[in-house]
Amino acid sequence: MNKKIVIRLTFILFAFAALLFLIFIGKKEKTTNLATLDTKPSERLPEKAIAKPVESLTKKPLPKGNTDMRLKVVEDCLQKKWEFSNLTQLKDQILLSESITEESIELENIHFTNINKENYRAQIISTDGRKELRLFKVLADGLPEVVELPSADRINPDSTTLAKYIDWGAVHWHQIQRKLKTALGNTLMIETIDSQVEKLDYHLATGTSLHCLTTECQCK
Amino acid sequence: MGFKSLLIYIFLLTPFFSYSAVWKSEKTWTEETQKDFSAWMVKEWRKDFFSRKKLSDGSPNIFYGLRLDCADTVYSSKIIFSYYNKYHFAINDPTGGKKLITNEMNRWDKLPEEQRITAFLKLIYNLVSTKSLPNDTYPVALNPKIISPGMVILTTKKNHHSWTIKNIFDTGIPHLIFNSTVGAYSSLNLQERKSWPNGDWVFEDDATPAGSAGIRNWKPQAFISDPEWKVPGYSEDQYKMKPSAWRKNLESMLKIKEESTSNRLKRLVENVCNDIKQRSEAVKEASQFIADNKVSCLNEADFDTYSTPSRDKRLADEFISLKEAYREALTNKDFSDEALIAQLHKIFPQPQDKISVETKAMPAQPVAGNSLCVIKYHSSKSGLDTSIDMAELKRRLFSKTLSSNPNDPEEVRFGEQKVTKDTCPSWGSLELNWNE
Numbered sequence: 001m002n003k004k005i006v007i008r009l010t011f012i013l014f015a016f017a018a019l020l021f022l023i024f025i026g027k028k029e030k031t032t033n034l035a036t037l038d039t040k041p042s043e044r045l046p047e048k049a050i051a052k053p054v055e056s057l058t059k060k061p062l063p064k065g066n067t068d069m070r071l072k073v074v075e076d077c078l079q080k081k082w083e084f085s086n087l088t089q090l091k092d093q094i095l096l097s098e099s100i101t102e103e104s105i106e107l108e109n110i111h112f113t114n115i116n117k118e119n120y121r122a123q124i125i126s127t128d129g130r131k132e133l134r135l136f137k138v139l140a141d142g143l144p145e146v147v148e149l150p151s152a153d154r155i156n157p158d159s160t161t162l163a164k165y166i167d168w169g170a171v172h173w174h175q176i177q178r179k180l181k182t183a184l185g186n187t188l189m190i191e192t193i194d195s196q197v198e199k200l201d202y203h204l205a206t207g208t209s210l211h212c213l214t215t216e217c218q219c220k
Numbered sequence: 221m222g223f224k225s226l227l228i229y230i231f232l233l234t235p236f237f238s239y240s241a242v243w244k245s246e247k248t249w250t251e252e253t254q255k256d257f258s259a260w261m262v263k264e265w266r267k268d269f270f271s272r273k274k275l276s277d278g279s280p281n282i283f284y285g286l287r288l289d290c291a292d293t294v295y296s297s298k299i300i301f302s303y304y305n306k307y308h309f310a311i312n313d314p315t316g317g318k319k320l321i322t323n324e325m326n327r328w329d330k331l332p333e334e335q336r337i338t339a340f341l342k343l344i345y346n347l348v349s350t351k352s353l354p355n356d357t358y359p360v361a362l363n364p365k366i367i368s369p370g371m372v373i374l375t376t377k378k379n380h381h382s383w384t385i386k387n388i389f390d391t392g393i394p395h396l397i398f399n400s401t402v403g404a405y406s407s408l409n410l411q412e413r414k415s416w417p418n419g420d421w422v423f424e425d426d427a428t429p430a431g432s433a434g435i436r437n438w439k440p441q442a443f444i445s446d447p448e449w450k451v452p453g454y455s456e457d458q459y460k461m462k463p464s465a466w467r468k469n470l471e472s473m474l475k476i477k478e479e480s481t482s483n484r485l486k487r488l489v490e491n492v493c494n495d496i497k498q499r500s501e502a503v504k505e506a507s508q509f510i511a512d513n514k515v516s517c518l519n520e521a522d523f524d525t526y527s528t529p530s531r532d533k534r535l536a537d538e539f540i541s542l543k544e545a546y547r548e549a550l551t552n553k554d555f556s557d558e559a560l561i562a563q564l565h566k567i568f569p570q571p572q573d574k575i576s577v578e579t580k581a582m583p584a585q586p587v588a589g590n591s592l593c594v595i596k597y598h599s600s601k602s603g604l605d606t607s608i609d610m611a612e613l614k615r616r617l618f619s620k621t622l623s624s625n626p627n628d629p630e631e632v633r634f635g636e637q638k639v640t641k642d643t644c645p646s647w648g649s650l651e652l653n654w655n656e
Contacts, residue, residue: 107351130648142319144317151519151522
C-alpha cells in the first residue's frame with residue numbers, strides 16, 4: 001500500500017465516521033439544563049397555548065375512572081372465579097356506584113406533547129392530603145429527565161399552577177391511580193389503576209383478594 | 221501496513237461509534253440472585269455507605285456525598301449491588317412510560333464510568349418514591365426460607381416510609397438501614413435500627429394487599445413489567461394477620477435461638493437512643509437551615525423536609541416496645557442486671573401502668589448517674605446548651621410537649637417550653653398519637 005492509498009483510506013474512514021457521528025450522535029437531544037430551568041421556569045414551558053391536541057383524544061375524551069369498563073371487569077371476574085358465599089350481594093355492592101363511600105386519587109401520570117413535538121410528563125403525587133407536582137421532559141432515549149420546579153409551584157399546586165405546566169389540551173395519556181372504598185360487612189377495599197382501559201388492576205380484600213389485569217383475573 | 225493498518229484505524233475510530241451503558245451487565249437478575257444480594261447486604265451495606273470518603277481497601281468511595289431519602293436508600297441498595305456485581309438492573313418507569321429504566325441507558329456515555337453510575341443514581345432519586353416501590357417489588361410469604369437480607373419493608377401510603385433489611389440475626393431480629401426526608405443540611409449518614417417496625421404503623425389505614433405494606437422482594441427481571449400477583453412467590457400471608465401481631469409473628473418465625481432478656485433490653489435501649497440522636501441531628505439541621513437562610517417561616521417544601529412528626533411517632537413506638545419488654549422481664553423475673561434495672565426504672569417508674577398514666581405522675585428527670593443516652597440542645601432564649609436524658613425526653617414526648625414543628629426554636633422542639641406565639645403556617649398533622 002503506498003502513501004497515497006493510506007491517505008485516501010484515512011480520509012474515507014474519517015468521512016464515514018463523521019457521517020455516522022452526525023446520524024447517531026448529532027441528533028441526540030441535550031440533557032435538560034436544570035440550572036437554567038431552575039431560575040427561569042416559565043421559559044421552559046412546553047408552549048401549551050399553541051399546542052395541537054392529539055387527534056385520538058379529541059375524538060375520544062379521557063375516561064374519568066372509566067366506571068363502566070371497570071365494573072364490567074369486576075363483574076366478569078366475580079362470575080368466573082370468585083367463590084364468595086354471598087356472591088350476589090357482593091356483586092351488587094360493587095356494581096352500585098352509590099356503594100362507593102370514598103374515592104381518593106393517589107397518583108396521576110399525565111403525558112403530553114407540545115407543538116415542537118417535545119414530550120413531557122407530569123406526575124401528581126397525593127400523600128396524606130399533600131399534593132406534589134413533578135415535571136419531566138422525555139429525552140431522545142424515550143426516558144424522562146426531571147425539570148426542576150420552584151418549590152412554591154411544586155407543593156400543593158392549584159389548578160392555575162397545574163395549567164402553567166400541563167398542556168391539558170395536548171394530553172395523550174392519563175393514568176389515574178385511585179382508591180375506592182365500599183362497605184360490605186367488613187370494609188371492602190378496591191384499588192384501581194386506570195389508564196384508558198388498557199390496564200386495570202384490582203385489589204379486593206375481604207380475606208381473599210381479586211386481581212385483574214385487563215380481563216385476565218386471578219382470585220387469591 | 222495493509223490490512224493491519226486498516227484494523228488499527230477501525231480500532232481508533234471505535235469510540236466514535238459506540239454507546240456506553242451505565243455499566244456493562246453480565247448477569248440477569250433472577251430468584252437465585254437473592255442469595256448473592258443477601259450476602260452483599262450483610263457485608264457491605266452500612267449506615268456510613270455514603271458518608272465515608274474511603275472504602276476499607278483505601279480506595280475512594282465514589283458514592284460519597286449522595287443524599288438519599290427513604291425510597292432512594294432502598295433503590296440504591298439494589299442499584300449499587302448490581303453495579304459492583306455486574307448484574308442487569310431494571311425498574312419500571314415511575315412516570316408511566318413503557319420503557320424500563322435500566323443500566324443500559326446511554327445518556328451519559330461521554331462520562332467516565334464512575335460518573336455515569338452517580339448520574340444514573342441521581343436520575344433514579346428524581347424519579348422514585350415510596351409510591352413507585354409497589355411496582356418494582358412484591359409481598360413475600362412469611363417463611364424463614366424466603367425472608368432474607370436485601371428485601372424491603374414498606375408502609376402504607378399514609379405513612380410513606382421504607383427500610384432495607386441489612387441482616388436478620390439468629391434471634392429473628394433484623395438490622396434495618398434506612399433514611400428519612402433529607403435536605404441540603406442533612407447528615408450523610410443513613411439511619412439504622414435493630415427491630416421490626418411496629419405493624420400498626422406499617423399497615424396503618426390499609427392492612428390489605430391494596431395497601432402494599434409489609435416485607436417485599438424485588439421482582440425478578442422476567443416479571444418486572446407484570447403485576448405483582450403474577451410474580452412467583454407472591455403471597456398475601458402478611459395481610460392475614462392482625463397488624464399488631466405482625467412484628468411478634470415475624471420474630472418468632474425467624475428466630476433460631478432465643479435472645480436473652482438482658483440483650484433484648486439493651487438492644488431496645490440502643491434503638492431508642494439511636495432515634496433520639498437522629499432526632500437531635502434533624503432538629504439542629506432545621507435550626508442551621510433557618511439561621512443560614514435567614515427565614516422566619518419555612519415554606520411548605522422546607523417545612524416537610526425539616527418537620528419530624530413521623531420520626532417522633534417512631535420514637536414513641538420504640539419507647540413503647542422498650543417498656544413492654546421491660547414489663548415482661550419484670551413479670552418473668554428473668555434478668556438480674558441491677559444497673560440496667562436502675563436505668564430503666566428512671567425511664568419507666570410505673571412499668572405496669574399505661575405510658576400516659578405513668579408519664580402524668582412522673583416528675584422532671586434531671587441528668588443523673590443512672591441516666592441513659594444524654595444529649596444536648598441549644599436554647600436560643602438562654603444562649604446555653606442544656607443536657608437531657610432518655611427519661612426526661614420520654615416524659616416530654618408522652619406529655620406531648622416535644623414539638624415536631626421545624627419553625628420552633630430548639631428549646632421548644634425539645635419541650636423545654638411550649639411555644640407561646642405561632643405565627644408561621646403549618647402543614648400536615650403534627651399531633652403525636654400512639655398505640656399501646
